[in-house]
Amino acid sequence: MFEDILITIATAATPxxxxxxxxxxxxxxxxxxxxxxxxxIMGAVTGFGVAWTTGSPWLGxxxxxxxxxxxxxxxxxxxxxxxxxxxxxxxxxxxxGLGLSGMIGENFVGxxxxxxTAIYIPVLTDIPYVGRLFFGQDPLFYVxxxxxxxxxxxxxxxxxxxxxRSVGDNxxxxxxxxxxxxxxxxxxxxxxxxCAGLAGAYLSLVYVPQxxxxxxxxxxxxxxxxxxxASWRPWRVLTGAYLFGAVSIGQLHAxxxxxxxxxxLLSSLPYLATVVVLVLISRNKRLTLVNxxxxxxxxxxxxx
Amino acid sequence: xxxxxxxxPQRSALFGAISPLIxxxxxxxxxxVLFSLLGKNPGTALYYYFIxxxxxxxxxxxxxxxxxxxxxxxxxxxICYLSNNWNIGAEGQFILGAIAGSILPVMFPQFQNAFVLxxxxxxxxxxxxxxxxxxxxxxxxFNTNEILTSLMLVYVAQLxxxxxxxxxxxxxxxxxxxxxxxxxxxxxxxxxxxxxxxANLGFVFAILAAIxxxxxxxxxxxxxEVKVIGQSPRAGRFAGFSxxxxxxxxxxxSGALAGLAGISEVSGAIGQLRPTISPGYGFTAIIVAFLxxxxxxxxxxxGLILALTYLGGEAAQISxxxxxxxxxAFQGMILFFVLACxxxxxxxxxxxxxxxxxxxxxxxx
Numbered sequence: 089m090f091e092d093i094l095i096t097i098a099t100a101a102t103p104x105x106x107x108x109x110x111x112x113x114x115x116x117x118x119x120x121x122x123x124x125x126x127x128x129i130m131g132a133v134t135g136f137g138v139a140w141t142t143g144s145p146w147l148g149x150x151x152x153x154x155x156x157x158x159x160x161x162x163x164x165x166x167x168x169x170x171x172x173x174x175x176x177x178x179x180x181x182x183x184x185g186l187g188l189s190g191m192i193g194e195n196f197v198g199x200x201x202x203x204x205t206a207i208y209i210p211v212l213t214d215i216p217y218v219g220r221l222f223f224g225q226d227p228l229f230y231v232x233x234x235x236x237x238x239x240x241x242x243x244x245x246x247x248x249x250x251x252x253r254s255v256g257d258n259x260x261x262x263x264x265x266x267x268x269x270x271x272x273x274x275x276x277x278x279x280x281x282x283c284a285g286l287a288g289a290y291l292s293l294v295y296v297p298q299x300x301x302x303x304x305x306x307x308x309x310x311x312x313x314x315x316x317x318a319s320w321r322p323w324r325v326l327t328g329a330y331l332f333g334a335v336s337i338g339q340l341h342a343x344x345x346x347x348x349x350x351x352x353l354l355s356s357l358p359y360l361a362t363v364v365v366l367v368l369i370s371r372n373k374r375l376t377l378v379n380x381x382x383x384x385x386x387x388x389x390x391x392x
Numbered sequence: 393x394x395x396x397x398x399x400x401p402q403r404s405a406l407f408g409a410i411s412p413l414i415x416x417x418x419x420x421x422x423x424x425v426l427f428s429l430l431g432k433n434p435g436t437a438l439y440y441y442f443i444x445x446x447x448x449x450x451x452x453x454x455x456x457x458x459x460x461x462x463x464x465x466x467x468x469x470x471i472c473y474l475s476n477n478w479n480i481g482a483e484g485q486f487i488l489g490a491i492a493g494s495i496l497p498v499m500f501p502q503f504q505n506a507f508v509l510x511x512x513x514x515x516x517x518x519x520x521x522x523x524x525x526x527x528x529x530x531x532x533x534f535n536t537n538e539i540l541t542s543l544m545l546v547y548v549a550q551l552x553x554x555x556x557x558x559x560x561x562x563x564x565x566x567x568x569x570x571x572x573x574x575x576x577x578x579x580x581x582x583x584x585x586x587x588x589x590x591a592n593l594g595f596v597f598a599i600l601a602a603i604x605x606x607x608x609x610x611x612x613x614x615x616x617e618v619k620v621i622g623q624s625p626r627a628g629r630f631a632g633f634s635x636x637x638x639x640x641x642x643x644x645x646s647g648a649l650a651g652l653a654g655i656s657e658v659s660g661a662i663g664q665l666r667p668t669i670s671p672g673y674g675f676t677a678i679i680v681a682f683l684x685x686x687x688x689x690x691x692x693x694x695g696l697i698l699a700l701t702y703l704g705g706e707a708a709q710i711s712x713x714x715x716x717x718x719x720x721a722f723q724g725m726i727l728f729f730v731l732a733c734x735x736x737x738x739x740x741x742x743x744x745x746x747x748x749x750x751x752x753x754x755x756x757x
Contacts, residue, residue: 122539166728169395170735175478175539177731179678184724190717301717306547313540352555359544363530370536389397389739 091221093337098221098229099295101333103128103287105232107311108318108325109239110283115315116243117276118256118383119167122178124284125308126185127159131288133189136299139202139292148202149228149289156285157278159185164277168270171387186302193299201297204228226294228286233326235283240322252276256381259388269388284308306359313362317369319379328365335361397739407736412683412690414736415729416697422725432712440711441704441722451703453589457661458702460594461486461670463695464653465677467598467605468646470686474609475622477642481527481542482650483674484549485520489651490658491553492519494665497579498561498572508578512655520651521644523549528643532636538643546674554667561665572665581660594656599692601649606688618642650674671702672720679727685734698723 107124114121131152139148163181166172206226207213213224243249252272255262259269291307292299310332318324339354370376423441424434445451465482472479493516496508526545530536556572563573581592609615621628621638628635658669680698684691705719735741 162728166732169397170732171397171739172731172735176473176678176682176727179480180724180727180731183675183679183727184721187717187720187722187724191715191721194715194717306544309540309543313537313544316537316540350555350559352551356548356551359547362544363536363541366540367530367534367536370530371534373535376535389399 091217093341094221095225097330097333097337098225099333100336101329102229102232103290103295103307104311104314104332105326105329106228106235106290107284107287107308108314108329109232109235109322110280110287111311112315112318112320112322112325113239113243113252113283114276114280115384116256116320116381117252117273118259118381118386118388119273119277120174120178120385121160121163121167121181121277121280122175122312123159123163123181123185123308124280124311125304125306126182127156127281127284128185128288128291128308128311129189129302129304130159130185131156131285132292132303133193133196133288133299134285135289136196136201136292137192140196140199143202145202145204145293148293149204149286152285152289153282154285156281156283156288158281160277160281160284161274163281164274167387168273168277171389174385174387182308190301193301196299197301199299201299202293203297204293228290228294231286236322236326243322253381256383259383259386263388263390269390273388284311287311310358310362313366316376317365319369319375320381321379332358332361394744396742396744397735398742399739400737404737407733408685411733411736412685412694412730415683415726415733418729418733419722419726422729423722426718426721426725427714430714430718432714437708437712437714440708440714442700444707444711445700445703450589453585453591454703455696455699456584456591456595458699459695460592460598460660461653461657461673462677462680462698463598463692464594464601464656465646465650465674466680466684466691466695467602467688468649469677469681470684470688470691471605471609471618472642472646473622473681474686475618475638475642476625477528477531477639478539479524479527479542479643479646480539480678481524481544481546481674482646482677483670483672484542484546485523485647485650486654486657486670486674487546487549487553488523489516489520489647489654490665490669491556491654492516492522492651493655494561494572494575494658497575497659498665501573501576504576504578506578509581509659512579512659513652516651516655517648518651520654521648524643524647524650525640528640532639538639553665553669557665557667563664570667574664575659579659580663581656590661592656592660594653594660597652597656598695601652602688602692605645609688614641650677676723679723679730682727682734683730698726701726 107128111124134155135148135152138151139145163177166177167174204226206224209223213219251267255269255272263269291303314325314328317328336358339357343351343354424438427434427437469482493512495515496512527538527542530541531538558570561572563571581594583590583592617633620631621633625635658665662669676698680691680694684694701719701722705716708714709716
């Protein structure tokens with residue numbers, strides 16, 4: 089029972105974690121992509137569609153990643169090459185993604201989903217209490233944790249990571265040092281797109297295994313809030329994602345138990361929690377100032 | 393091949409005027425491609441989208457009904473975006489305005505006289521402004537990111553409305569349908585020309601709001617303050633303009649207009665509260681604001697165009713069997729093209745071929 093609850097929390101947290109860790113890298117490079125929700129929902133519809141047509145959930149996962157990257161390139165072309173306003177362009181990406189996915193997914197509504205099956209390792213998975221939690225979840229759960237470790241190592245223990253952070257903190261100086269600011273930002277944006285697409289695939293291939301219009305239900309935005317909550321630190325994103333996972337699973341259990349509170353109030357808890365958490369974090373001015381990438385959201389046009 | 397931007401010495405007035413038109417033209421081309429991909433004749437589909445709804449008087453009335461909330465909300469958002477306050481929760485403020493304005497006809501249906509409607513509109517305005525005050529307060533007081541808080545509050549508002557119409561406000565004589573009682577005659581927004589169609593006073597409010605805000609922006613000190621703070625917060629501080637007062641001004645004004653749009657929609661076009669009262673007006677208005685280049689008069693034109701896509705979507709669904717989902721994809725594309733074309737105002741675009749670039753660099757050495 090206890091293990092079951094922990095596993096459902098992990099399932100609710102994983103899509104948030106994957107999308108947020110991608111956006112963390114994007115923001116560390118100084119770009120604010122508010123299109124996470126749009127890339128995520130496009131990943132969800134593509135993942136579902138490809139998996140349903142081919143019967144292979146893995147093909148669905150890869151297609152979702154590809155579409156996430158494609159969408160992020162659209163954002164990258166506008167904000168990095170044409171230097172459009174990043175906030176407005178991110179919003180455009182979200183609106184386009186929500187619209188397009190509804191259109192593409194119209195014929196998928198109500199179809200039975202293809203589920204990415206959980207792994208099974210003999211002996212290990214059968215360990216009582218913790219076996220399934222650590223050795224018996226879906227493969228993307230392990231990918232999500234590995235991503236956090238990899239991003240953390242990359243950002244703080246590798247030269248490339250240092251370069252990326254320098255671009256995010258001061259693009260002018262980075263450019264003067266001969267670093268290709270725009271190219272690095274393109275790569276970061278594409279990584280963010282891949283992660284958002286993967287997170288979307290998780291929703292439609294593991295979390296719900298179905299296609300429902302607007303199924304991301306604001307998770308892309310919550311992922312953006314998680315990055316702020318984590319003050320741009322990878323392991324704190326993990327903590328935040330699991331806290332949010334716990335809130336959303338907690339409210340589902342409370343609804344099932346039928347305690348005397350309107351279900352709508354319980355459903356709004358994850359959103360209200362996001363607001364509260366954002367307020368608590370932003371009150372601490374020092375924490376935010378030290379960690380916010382200094383060039384975040386600033387346009388950059390190289391002078392030649 | 394590489395694309396380079398060359399900054400213009402000053403904003404191009406020419407492209408400032410025609411960039412939205414280029415964007416619309418590109419959207420129509422992209423739309424034609426989209427329709428042919430969906431297996432429809434692009435000419436026919438575009439006809440139903442953009443021409444057919446304009447051919448009859450009743451349909452023009454419907455256009456005004458759809459354009460009113462878009463214009464009202466977008467005019468408010470233009471003040472927000474010009475002053476660098478990213479309110480993207482207008483959908484929630486619209487809903488709260490509708491709820492607050494509906495208190496009288498739903499909870500006190502026996503209260504029927506000429507004061508009801510003005511009071512409803514006032515309460516709608518207050519409801520929308522109060523809901524917008526939350527992200528404003530959090531931004532001004534705690535420096536909390538207003539983009540995320542205002543958006544989160546949209547989901548909360550939708551759930552609150554859902555609870556009201558399924559719970560305490562459900563029509564006692566409504567056979568358990570999730571809707572409130574229908575508004576009595578004194579709570580309904582009058583139609584402009586009842587003889588020819590349904591368009592109501594909401595459209596008049598929209599035009600008046602656009603003119604008033606345009607006047608404020610171009611002819612008053614407050615309008616100057618909005619633009620200075622938006623373009624350079626530092627210069628604004630030197631001029632003695634208060635940043636946090638501007639946050640409240642922009643959010644309260646846009647919240648008030650979104651709230652007015654909400655109550656006008658409910659008391660005009662719908663006549664009761666339901667679980668869903670908006671086809672995403674609050675989000676589409678973001679597109680309207682940018683297509684109108686954040687200029688209230690431009691927004692009137694942009695609002696009519698986006699309203700046309702809603703109507704065209706319905707027409708195309710009935711006549712050519714195009715899904716109504718296409719509309720939102722279409723609207724998303726418009727915003728992309730608008731943003732891309734706006735680059736032309738500040739920059740000239742130069743396409744550099746690799747050989748030419750190499751030769752150029754060699755020449756420098």
